[in-house]
Amino acid sequence: MTVNNAMTADFLRSAYGGESAAHMRYLIWADVAEAEKMPNIGRLFRAIAYAEYAHADNHFRVLKDQVGDYTVASGAVFGVGKTVDNLQGAINGELHEVEQMYPVYLETARYQNEKGAEKAFHYALEAEKIHAKMFQDAQNMAKQGKDMDIGTIYVCPICGHTVADHLPDQCPICGAKKDLYKDFPA
Amino acid sequence: MTVNNAMTADFLRSAYGGESAAHMRYLIWADVAEAEKMPNIGRLFRAIAYAEYAHADNHFRVLKDQVGDYTVASGAVFGVGKTVDNLQGAINGELHEVEQMYPVYLETARYQNEKGAEKAFHYALEAEKIHAKMFQDAQNMAKQGKDMDIGTIYVCPICGHTVADHLPDQCPICGAKKDLYKDFPA
Numbered sequence: 354m355t356v357n358n359a360m361t362a363d364f365l366r367s368a369y370g371g372e373s374a375a376h377m378r379y380l381i382w383a384d385v386a387e388a389e390k391m392p393n394i395g396r397l398f399r400a401i402a403y404a405e406y407a408h409a410d411n412h413f414r415v416l417k418d419q420v421g422d423y424t425v426a427s428g429a430v431f432g433v434g435k436t437v438d439n440l441q442g443a444i445n446g447e448l449h450e451v452e453q454m455y456p457v458y459l460e461t462a463r464y465q466n467e468k469g470a471e472k473a474f475h476y477a478l479e480a481e482k483i484h485a486k487m488f489q490d491a492q493n494m495a496k497q498g499k500d501m502d503i504g505t506i507y508v509c510p511i512c513g514h515t516v517a518d519h520l521p522d523q524c525p526i527c528g529a530k531k532d533l534y535k536d537f538p539a
Numbered sequence: 540m541t542v543n544n545a546m547t548a549d550f551l552r553s554a555y556g557g558e559s560a561a562h563m564r565y566l567i568w569a570d571v572a573e574a575e576k577m578p579n580i581g582r583l584f585r586a587i588a589y590a591e592y593a594h595a596d597n598h599f600r601v602l603k604d605q606v607g608d609y610t611v612a613s614g615a616v617f618g619v620g621k622t623v624d625n626l627q628g629a630i631n632g633e634l635h636e637v638e639q640m641y642p643v644y645l646e647t648a649r650y651q652n653e654k655g656a657e658k659a660f661h662y663a664l665e666a667e668k669i670h671a672k673m674f675q676d677a678q679n680m681a682k683q684g685k686d687m688d689i690g691t692i693y694v695c696p697i698c699g700h701t702v703a704d705h706l707p708d709q710c711p712i713c714g715a716k717k718d719l720y721k722d723f724p725a
């Protein structure tokens with residue numbers, strides 16, 4: 354996989370920056386949730402951080418031949434507050450990716466016939482839809498001062514598909530076999 | 540710790556983006572080194588990725604009250620090649636931080652009397668000097684087609700100080716006690 358068009362390459366770099374920053378802030382917000390005695394929400398942050406790592410890894414590898422130093426502009430959410438507020442930041446970030454960023458990046462990759470980027474953006478878009486929903490579920494509990502009630506969380510290392518409790522036989526986004534998933538046990 | 544001045548806050552966000560991206564590409568380049576049967580160089584990438592996480596964490600927490608969505612411009616190195624080439628990318632990135640980026644950010648934090656940012660930038664600057672040297676040592680071996688010959692690598696989770704083989708009684712950068720270090724054993 355590689356990329357030939359400058360606009361798609363720019364979007365891959367921007368998405369790489371955004372996924373890297375998201376990975377990092379979810380690890381920080383996991384620490385906060387754990388300190389607030391919400392270990393399951395902490396674990397959700399860690400599992401989804403791993404999914405963002407898979408997205409960043411995909412984008413970076415499509416860019417493998419674009420060797421060099423770049424200044425990259427990326428959207429990123431900031432702030433360290435209570436978990437209920439950090440979850441609002443997480444929801445905002447995921448919804449921006451789902452409603453604005455990845456649909457435009459995906460459309461561009463299709464328009465420029467960039468197959469590697471199209472796959473990487475498609476995987477991320479589908480996974481972020483699930484992340485937005487899971488963070489909303491987490492926030493609904495946190496608003497009541499409660500932790501989430503979830504078992505093992507599983508993440509597909511190929512596409513970042515994230516699912517709790519019941520692992521499908523194969524990944525509904527990328528088709529990977531179930532034994533490839535990384536698990537985050539309770 | 541917090542921040543009051545817009546320029547220092549911008550530099551903290553930019554440094555957070557750069558550290559997050561560095562963390563991520565070192566994990567990817569670790570995979571490449573391991574696939575090339577250079578497990579010690581792979582382990583060096585993983586240890587230094589952890590140090591970059593510490594830097595990102597410090598910058599993000601100084602910004603804790605700057606809640607919201609930002610577009611962040613950060614320097615980042617791209618490319619996936621052979622380990623000897625990936626190490627050149629790593630050296631370039633670290634030297635840019637050591638010679639250009641962090642000295643200017645640190646000078647700005649001092650000029651604007653931003654104590655939290657000053658500490659975060661100082662920690663990163665001192666650790667990056669060591670990273671540049673370690674990556675150069677790694678590349679000298681990789682150029683001969685050899686892996687590094689190093690034992691356990693230790694990283695201070697407070698400041699990112701990175702050292703191989705012999706752990707000091709306390710961190711020479713931040714003063715943390717030796718039992719706080721995270722180890723990456725051979």
Ligand SMILES: [Fe+2]
Binds near residue numbers: 372375405408477513
């Ligand atoms: Fe993502």
Ligand SMILES: [Fe+2]
Binds near residue numbers: 404447480481484
């Ligand atoms: Fe996500």
Ligand SMILES: [Fe+2]
Binds near residue numbers: 511525527
């Ligand atoms: Fe998948």
Ligand SMILES: [Fe+2]
Binds near residue numbers: 561590594663699
């Ligand atoms: Fe760093």
Ligand SMILES: [Fe+2]
Binds near residue numbers: 591666
């Ligand atoms: Fe570094």
Ligand SMILES: [Fe+2]
Binds near residue numbers: 697698699712713
């Ligand atoms: Fe330290």
